[in-house]
Amino acid sequence: MFRKPIFAANWKMNKGPSETEDFARSFLSKVQNRTFPCDIVIAPPFVSLSKAAEILGNVSSIALAAQNCSQFDSGAYTGEISAMMLKEFFVHYVILGHSERRAIYGETDEVINAKVRKARELNMKPIFCIGETLEEREAGKLEKVLRTQVSAGLQGLSERDLLDTVIAYEPVWAIGTGVTASAAQAQEAHAFVRSLVAEQFGADSAAKIRIQYGGSVKPSNAAELMACPDIDGALIGGASLEPQSFLDIIEKGAPA
Ligand SMILES: O=C[C@H](O)COP(=O)(O)O
Secondary structure, X not given: OOOOOEEXXXXXXXXXXXXXXXXXXXXXXXXXXXXXXXXXXXXOOHHHHHHHHHHHOOOOOEEEEEOOOOOOOOOOOOOOOOHHHHHOXXXXXXXXXXXXXXXXXXXXXXXXXXXXXXXXXXXXXXXXXXXXXXXXHHOOOHHHHHHHHHHHHOOOOOHHHHHOOEEEEOOHHHOOOOOOOOHHHHHHHHHHHHHHHHHHHOHHHHHHOEEEEEOOOOHHHHHHHHOOOOOOEEEEOHHHOOHHHHHHHHHHHOOO
16 A cells, blocks of 8 residues: 655744744755655744745645644634634644643643544644653553554544544654664554554555654664655654755655
8 A cells, every 4th residue: 555655844842933934945945846755744833834834835845734733713722823823824734642742731632632633624634643651661551552542532533534644653762862763663563553543443544544753763764764664754853953854854764
């Protein structure tokens, strides 16, 4: 089953509008007039989406993502941004359930599920993140944690909604640490996540859904990780902050 790889840059709380402009112009100069055998997504902070959209909004090979959205439509939710607002900035993807949102901001599986459903209601594509901590892995709870996150986070989605969702498997212990999961560890977890999707939505949907790997992906390890049969691209933090580094990951992970 062919699944188009997807490489997404999650800048986290880095790059205001002026740094976003520098990145966007530099990245654009490297990719314009080229075609790629993968989807390329960039997720700047909310305040930089407008600048990113101004420069990259019409570039067909690049899509923009937000790093979060509210589960609500509008109203008295100080500090929140709705999915409808994001659509005005040519934002097509939204990262939801990132481990930093879960751990630092206390987002539960239920809240994340509400956000995933809201994003789909507004025809945005969720990048739905899951992954275990080191303690959970060492305690033999990897499968239990992933089962709960997948089952609760994707609950209530139709098959169409599921296939417009990307799952990002990110072992928490590999995020920003420089410690990458080995290709064998990553493949094993991805295959397990795909089997969970098969249980919940059927084998056909499981074969079609894209599952990205995230956690210290770099140009030096992208090719080995992306060669795994159940890994369909990457969600990249630190190594996506520099245009050439992000492009190198894409070129090594999805050679033309
Ligand atoms: O969303 C991206 C992940 O948290 C990975 O971050 P990292 O590439 O800096 O380890």
